[in-house]
Amino acid sequence: MLFCPTCGNLLLVEESATCLRFSCSTCPYISNIKRKISTRIYPKLKEVDHVMGGSAAWENVDSTDAVCPSCSHRRAYFMQMQIRSADEPMTTFYKCCNNKCGHNWRD
Helix, strand or coil: CCECCCCCCEEEEEECCCCEEEEECCCCCEEECCCCCCCCCCCCCCCCCCCCCHHHHHCCCCEEECCCCCCCCCEEEEEEECCCCCCCCCEEEEEECCCCCCCEEEC
């Protein structure tokens, strides 16, 4: 997008008898297009935060008897969060106590 240097409005592309040109719809500004103009600007992506607080969320949590679906270990850490509306029950999240596994799941 290019803007008119005179009035600041958006320039339109129109076809003349000999070439394409930029023209302003509000003032008499006209400029012939002599070469291809292209520019790409990629937006900077935001850094994604871990929804459940990352590894710090699992510090100082209790453990319970629960079978890991990944390694069948019989103990897991757990925490509860309200992720739906207030009239719905809390969701329980588990993390396997086996240090080699560390699988996360919810119930």
